[in-house]
Structures are given as C-alpha cells and as structure tokens.
Amino acid sequence: MLKPPSDMPMYGNINEKTPLDFAGVDTRLPMLVYVSREKRPGYDHNKKAGAMNALVRASAIMSNGPFILNLDCDHYIYNSKALREGMCFMMDRGGDRLCYVQFPQRFEGIDPSDRYANHNTVFFDVNMRALDGLQGPVYVGTGCLFRRIALYGFDPPRSKDHSPGFCSCCLPRRRKASASNANPEETMALRMGDFDGDSMNLATFPKKFGNSSFLIDSIPVAEFQGRPLADHPSVKNGRPPGALTIPREMLDASIVAEAISVISCWYEEKTEWGIRVGWIYGSVTEDVVTGYRMHNRGWKSVYCVTQRDAFRGTAPINLTDRLHQVLRWATGSVEIFFSRNNALFASSKMKVCTICLSSIVIRD
Amino acid sequence: MKPLHPCHAENKLVVISNLIPCAYGYTKILLHCNFHVPSSSSCCSHFVPPIPSRLLVLIRLVALAFFLMWRIKHQNEDAIWLWGMSIVCELWFAFSWVLDQLPKLCPINRATDLSVLKEKFEMPTPNNPTGKSDLPGIDIFVSTADPEKEPVLVTANTILSILAADYPVEKLACYLSDDGGALLTFEAMAEAASFANLWVPFCRKHDIEPRNPDSYFNLKRDPFKNKVKPDFVKDRRRIKREYDEFKVRVNGLPDAIRRRSDAYHAREEIQAMNLQREKLKGGGDEPFEPVKIPKATWMADGTHWPGTWLQPSQDHARGDHAGIIQVPLLSQSCATFHHHLSQSCIWSRTVLTYAFFRASGYAETTK
Numbered sequence: 001m002l003k004p005p006s007d008m009p010m011y012g013n014i015n016e017k018t019p020l021d022f023a024g025v026d027t028r029l030p031m032l033v034y035v036s037r038e039k040r041p042g043y044d045h046n047k048k049a050g051a052m053n054a055l056v057r058a059s060a061i062m063s064n065g066p067f068i069l070n071l072d073c074d075h076y077i078y079n080s081k082a083l084r085e086g087m088c089f090m091m092d093r094g095g096d097r098l099c100y101v102q103f104p105q106r107f108e109g110i111d112p113s114d115r116y117a118n119h120n121t122v123f124f125d126v127n128m129r130a131l132d133g134l135q136g137p138v139y140v141g142t143g144c145l146f147r148r149i150a151l152y153g154f155d156p157p158r159s160k161d162h163s164p165g166f167c168s169c170c171l172p173r174r175r176k177a178s179a180s181n182a183n184p185e186e187t188m189a190l191r192m193g194d195f196d197g198d199s200m201n202l203a204t205f206p207k208k209f210g211n212s213s214f215l216i217d218s219i220p221v222a223e224f225q226g227r228p229l230a231d232h233p234s235v236k237n238g239r240p241p242g243a244l245t246i247p248r249e250m251l252d253a254s255i256v257a258e259a260i261s262v263i264s265c266w267y268e269e270k271t272e273w274g275i276r277v278g279w280i281y282g283s284v285t286e287d288v289v290t291g292y293r294m295h296n297r298g299w300k301s302v303y304c305v306t307q308r309d310a311f312r313g314t315a316p317i318n319l320t321d322r323l324h325q326v327l328r329w330a331t332g333s334v335e336i337f338f339s340r341n342n343a344l345f346a347s348s349k350m351k352v353c354t355i356c357l358s359s360i361v362i363r364d
Numbered sequence: 365m366k367p368l369h370p371c372h373a374e375n376k377l378v379v380i381s382n383l384i385p386c387a388y389g390y391t392k393i394l395l396h397c398n399f400h401v402p403s404s405s406s407c408c409s410h411f412v413p414p415i416p417s418r419l420l421v422l423i424r425l426v427a428l429a430f431f432l433m434w435r436i437k438h439q440n441e442d443a444i445w446l447w448g449m450s451i452v453c454e455l456w457f458a459f460s461w462v463l464d465q466l467p468k469l470c471p472i473n474r475a476t477d478l479s480v481l482k483e484k485f486e487m488p489t490p491n492n493p494t495g496k497s498d499l500p501g502i503d504i505f506v507s508t509a510d511p512e513k514e515p516v517l518v519t520a521n522t523i524l525s526i527l528a529a530d531y532p533v534e535k536l537a538c539y540l541s542d543d544g545g546a547l548l549t550f551e552a553m554a555e556a557a558s559f560a561n562l563w564v565p566f567c568r569k570h571d572i573e574p575r576n577p578d579s580y581f582n583l584k585r586d587p588f589k590n591k592v593k594p595d596f597v598k599d600r601r602r603i604k605r606e607y608d609e610f611k612v613r614v615n616g617l618p619d620a621i622r623r624r625s626d627a628y629h630a631r632e633e634i635q636a637m638n639l640q641r642e643k644l645k646g647g648g649d650e651p652f653e654p655v656k657i658p659k660a661t662w663m664a665d666g667t668h669w670p671g672t673w674l675q676p677s678q679d680h681a682r683g684d685h686a687g688i689i690q691v692p693l694l695s696q697s698c699a700t701f702h703h704h705l706s707q708s709c710i711w712s713r714t715v716l717t718y719a720f721f722r723a724s725g726y727a728e729t730t731k
Contacts, residue, residue: 005533005534006534008496009533019562019602019606020562020565020566020569020599020602020603021595021599022565022569025565025568025569026533026565026568027561027564027565028533028534029527029533029557029560029561029564030526030527030529030533030534030536030537030538031536031537031538031691032523032527032537032538032540032553032557032691032692033537033538033539033540033689033690033691034540034542034549034550034553034688034689034690034691034692035539035540035541035542035688035689036541036542036543036544036545036550036671036685036687036688037541037543037687038685038686038687039545039682039683039684039685040683040684041683041684045543045683047543048507048509048543051507051509051541051543052505052507052541054541055505055507055539055541058539058689059503059505059537059539062537062689063501063503063537064501064503065500065501065502065503065535065536065537066500066501067500067501067502067503068502068503068504068505069502069503069504069505070504070505070507071504071505071506071507071522071526072506072507073506073507073508073514073518073519073522074514074518074519074522075522076521076522076525076526076574076576076579077522077525077526077528077529077574077575077576078525078573078574078576078579079573079574080525080528080529080530080567080573080574080575081478081530082529083502083529083530083531083536084476084478084481084530084531085476085478087481087499087500087502088476088477088478088480088481089474089476090500091481091484091485091499091500108579145502225500225501226500229484229485229498231484240491241484241489241491241492241498242489242491242492242498243498244497244498244499244500244501244535245492245494245496245497245498247534248501248534251691256689256691259689260687260689263687263689264687265687302474303474304474304476305473305474306476308573312574312579314518
C-alpha cells in the first residue's frame with residue numbers, strides 16, 4: 001500500500017534531528033512517479049506523443065488529476081504560483097470550455113545579443129497574443145496546462161448552442177463554405193451530450209479508450225472534478241463547493257498493476273489513442289496538430305503571460321541546433337499545410353483564426 | 365511585483381464581470397489594440413495608442429492593392445512567363461501577409477487574481493468548514509528520453525521545481541516519463557526525491573523563487589533581499605552545501621551504477637562457477653566450461669534493473685523492455701535526516717522502500 005500525501009499539513013518539529021529548523025513549515029511532498037512504458041521490437045512507439053499518451057493513461061489510474069501540465073525535462077517552474085494562475089482561467093466562469101492554457105516559452109542561457117533569435121519573441125509575444133484574441137493560441141509542446149477530458153477528445157460543454165463568435169462574423173462566407181466540407185473522420189468529436197454523467201455513453205468507451213475498466217471509470221470523475229464552482233447562478237454545469245476536499249484513495253497493488261497494463265505496447269491496438277484521443281500521432285509537430293484538433297471541436301484556449309515567467313528552459317545555443325529546430329518546425333508546418341489538418345478545411349466550429357494560424361506557421 | 369492591472373482592488377467576481385463583457389471572473393481581459401512586447405522591467409501600464417499601428421496596416425494594405433493592380437495591368441509582353449510567375453508569388457505573399465495581420469488587429473492581455481482564487485477555494489466556507497483546499501488536482505508530466513542528451517541534473521532540477529510548486533500538496537502529482545528506460549534517470553529522480561525533503565520545506569519557509577536549486581544558486585541578484593527570517597543566512601548556507609553534495613552524487617551516478625553492476629556481476633559469476641564445480645564434484649562428467657552470464661545492470665537493492673541495461677541484451681535494450689512504474693515513498697514524517705548522508709545511507713532510505721511492479725511475463729505481453 002502506498003499512501004498518497006495526506007490532506008492535512010504536516011509540520012516539522014523542533015525536536016526532530018533535521019539539519020534545518022522546519023518548525024511550522026509543511027514538510028509534505030507531492031506524489032512522484034517514474035514511468036517507463038513497455039517497448040518491444042516490431043511496435044511503432046510514436047515517440048514523444050506515444051510516451052505522453054501512456055502517461056495520460058497511467059496517471060488517469062493512479063491520480064486522475066482533471067488537469068495535466070506538460071513540461072519538457074529542461075523546462076522548470078520559474079514562478080511557483082504559475083499553477084494557480086493557470087487554474088484561475090480553468091476555474092473561471094465559462095472556463096469549462098477551455099481546453100488548455102498555454103504559457104509562453106522563455107529561455108535562459110542565451111547570449112545577450114540573441115544572434116539566432118532563440119527567444120522567438122515575435123512568435124511568443126506578438127503572434128500568440130494575437131491568436132489569444134480569437135479562438136486561442138496554438139499548443140507549442142511544452143508549458144501547457146490541459147483539461148484532461150479535452151485530451152480525451154470530448155466536445156466542450158454546451159457545444160450544441162454554439163454561436164458563431166466575433167471573428168467568424170467577419171468572414172461569414174468562408175465559414176459556410178468550409179462547413180460544407182467539414183468533419184473528416186478524425187475531427188469528429190466523441191459526443192458526451194451536455195455533460196450529464198448519465199448521458200455519457202459508457203458502452204462505446206472500450207472501443208475508444210481500450211479495455212481498462214479503471215481508466216473508463218476515471219473519465220466521468222475527471223470530467224466532474226474539472227468543472228468550475230457552482231457558486232453563482234450564472235455558472236452553468238458547475239460542481240458544488242467543497243466537493244474536492246475529500247482525501248485521495250490509497251494506491252494498492254491492483255491499481256499499480258492496472259497502470260502497468262495500460263502502458264504496455266499492445267494497449268493502444270484497435271483503440272482511438274493517437275487518432276482521436278490524446279496526443280495525435282503521425283506528424284513531425286504533433287503538438288500543433290493536437291491543439292488544432294481541440295480547437296476544431298470548439299474548445300477555446302488561453303495564452304497566459306504572467307508578470308514573472310511561469311516556466312523557463314534552456315534554448316539551443318549553437319547555430320546547428322537552432323537550424324535543426326527551425327527545420328523541424330518548417331517541415332511540420334508544410335506537412336500540416338498539405339495534410340487534412342489544413343485550416344482551410346476546418347469544421348464550422350473552428351473559427352477563422354486557424355487560417356491565420358496556418359499563415360503564422362507558414363511564415364515561421 | 366506589481367500586478368498587471370489594479371484588479372486586486374475589486375475582490376468581487378460580479379464587479380469584474382460587469383466591467384468586462386467577456387464575463388471572466390477570476391481573470392480579467394485587458395483589451396489592447398496594439399502589440400506590446402513586455403520588457404522584464406516595470407512596464408505594462410503604458411501602451412502605445414492603437415491608432416498608428418492599425419493606420420500603418422491600412423496604408424500598407426492600400427499600397428499593396430495599388431501595387432498589385434499596377435502589376436496586373438502592366439504585363440511584360442517579352443517575358444510573359446516570368447511576369448506570370450512573379451504575379452503568382454506576389455499574390456501569395458500578399459495573401460499570407462493579410463492572414464498574418466488579421467489576428468493582430470485585436471491582441472489581448474489577461475490578468476489573473478490569485479487572491480480571489482484563494483478566497484473561493486481555500487478559505488473556510490459553510491460548504492467547506494475545514495478550509496481544506498477545494499482546488500482540482502493537477503498531474504504534471506515531464507518527458508525525457510535520453511540521459512546522455514538531456515543531462516539528468518537538469519531533469520532532477522526540473523523535478524525539484526515541480527515538487528516545490530505552490531499548490532496543495534495532496535492535489536499535485538509529478539510523473540516522469542523516461543522513454544529510454546535508463547537506470548541513471550531513475551536514480552537521479554530518487555536522489556532528487558531525497559533532496560526534496562530538505563529543499564521543498566526550505567522553499568516554503570523562506571519563499572524562495574525560483575524553486576529550481578540550480579537557477580536559484582546562480583541568481584545574479586542579491587539573495588538576501590526582502591528576506592526577514594533571522595535564520596535565513598544559516599539555512600541558505602546549509603542548503604547550498606547540501607545541494608553541492610547532491611550535485612556531486614548525481615554526477616557520480618553513472619560511475620556508481622557501473623561499479624555496482626560490475627561488483628554484482630562478478631559475484632554472480634563466482635556463484636555460478638561454484639555451482640558448476642559442485643556439480644562436477646557430484647559425479648558429473650561434462651567438461652568444465654566457463655559460464656556465460658549476460659552482464660546486467662543492477663539496482664542498489666541487489667536486483668536487476670528491468671529497463672535498459674548498459675550492455676543491451678534481450679528484454680533489456682532500448683526499444684525492448686518491460687513497462688516500469690515506480691513510486692518512491694517520499695518520507696512523510698521527515699524523521700530520518702542525518703547530517704552527512706552517505707551514499708549507502710540514502711539508498712537504504714529511498715530505494716529499499718520502493719514499491720516496484722513490472723509487467724508479469726514477457727510471453728503474455730507478446731501474444
């Protein structure tokens with residue numbers, strides 16, 4: 001049995017033989033898990049997207065946090081309050097329609113003159129902010145706080161009474177034209193009605209998410225826990241205050257055994273992982289495609305610039321690394337342009353902004 | 365730190381949402397009609413008026429239209445193909461420029477109000493009399509693939525910054541995905557978990573920022589600014605020393621793993637040889653031949669590492685290993701701190717208390 005951190009603060013004691021005096025300081029630590037998914041020859045492991053999907057499943061079984069923050073190993077939390085900042089957006093009124101909060105990527109260790117434009121200032125400070133005014137910024141692969149059920153490929157709540165927003169009004173003709181050839185198979189969302197627990201069609205889940213009952217049972221829970229507080233009449237589909245103060249369950253051997261089985265390499269066979277669920281496979285820049293699919297279902301995203309940088313990373317310093325990175329982005333954008341993910345064929349829910357998005361990708 | 369906008373004064377959700385048509389409660393949208401690149405120093409209050417940039421865009425648009433019209437009307441009869449090609453290119457660039465400008469007409473800034481979040485979720489209310497945190501959980505994923513290309517010390521620092529994040533502890537979970545299945549990454553994580561027992565309370569006690577030890581100790585500004593607790597100097601000195609020792613331990617991990625594996629391997633070989641000798645003594649007449657044991661990579665508790673081995677063999681190579689999930693039992697009571705934690709002492713505390721599971725059998729998984 002593994003005990004998750006208790007929900008009451010544990011204060012240090014003066015009597016304890018610690019090298020430092022932690023009297024009155026909470027000494028608990030969050031749960032930390034090492035995961036290495038199974039790999040076998042003859043399987044396509046889908047690189048980072050595959051690893052991420054394995055983590056999504058394992059974490060659904062072990063802790064099932066309704067939100068997921070994704071960081072590269074060289075990106076650390078620079079502002080310890082960043083998680084709360086992200087939560088402000090998610091827990092906000094109307095925040096239940098946000099699929100992710102993207103934080104800017106900031107780098108340190110760059111030479112002062114920034115010869116190779118490692119900061120990507122134009123992209124992160126002008127273009128992303130610009131997109132934020134429309135449906136939302138793109139997902140750039142790191143420093144992004146996801147809503148778990150958006151990753152699972154569900155529609156946003158109240159998607160039926162979707163009204164065309166500001167920017168689809170400015171080009172109404174294009175919207176209609178694109179609506180007619182919309183909805184290729186992959187972009188169709190998994191319907192879950194208007195988010196009432198019982199209208200979620202649990203019978204179809206094994207085909208989509210695989211045969212883990214633990215995982216399937218965790219989905220409605222994650223959906224419920226991700227709702228904003230219903231503390232105001234104008235909040236639609238909120239949850240009652242105080243619902244999340246109960247402590248977490250203990251991790252026992254059966255839970256960890258189940259988590260092991262969902263990171264095995266055959267688990268994704270004949271499921272929709274990587275196609276409609278989770279990180280999308282088959283692209284050089286899986287990040288952009290993953291975010292794009294969510295926007296396509298009608299989710300919004302938010303670009304969160306905090307006064308103090310939320311996350312920081314180390315950038316490629318030398319020219320070769322930088323060129324490799326730019327090349328990867330360029331291939332990715334060309335690929336997106338010629339693929340079915342091209343914004344020009346977006347569904348009606350998607351607003352015009354994705355067209356602009358593609359242009360940004362092209363220009364970069 | 366100056367707030368982005370003085371929305372802290374309006375503590376009520378309703379006030380904010382009435383002000384702003386987008387009905388954001390804890391957050392507030394500040395509409396700017398100009399792009400503003402923030403500098404690190406104080407800024408944010410003064411924005412260039414929106415008119416010039418839009419005007420500029422408009423002027424450029426008109427100029428562009430005139431230019432294209434002129435181009436199309438004045439064909440070059442001598443080299444019509446060249447003219448056609450340049451027209452196509454120019455139209456394309458004009459199109460992409462327009463696409464690029466469209467979203468920039470309405471960029472926005474947002475400001476959050478953390479005090480309202482705290483009040484809503486972490487203060488005692490009739491529904492939540494204890495005042496326990498009502499915030500939803502967050503799972504943080506850190507992805508790494510190769511301990512050679514991505515130094516484990518960097519990964520360990522990232523993990524430390526996550527463990528020390530300011531969020532309710534019981535709601536936070538950190539998952540490290542190691543696509544290489546390397547013991548080095550795992551042991552570095554274990555070291556980080558052990559060092560976190562000191563580092564995280566230290567950060568909480570003294571409000572350290574940033575909570576990544578490497579960046580914190582390399583800060584160029586004065587570390588004692590705004591620190592009031594009298595024991596800060598002593599604590600900081602102590603943590604600095606502990607961190608330096610931690611760094612040395614992490615840097616020494618590759619060697620430690622290799623040496624340990626060699627030692628265990630040698631022991632295993634001797635045991636196998638002894639076994640064979642006994643068989644010979646017992647009347648076996650097969651000729652003596654040296655035993656071949658694949659050279660394994662050993663964990664500190666004397667078992668095989670289920671992931672990738674230093675010398676790859678079947679079932680233990682990159683792209684061919686079992687699924688591994690390990691949960692270090694982070695010391696809850698914090699009772700067993702010793703002054704100079706020697707290598708062996710750390711291992712007895714962290715690794716031996718690991719719950720360790722792996723997929724049951726290779727045969728079953730490849731069916």
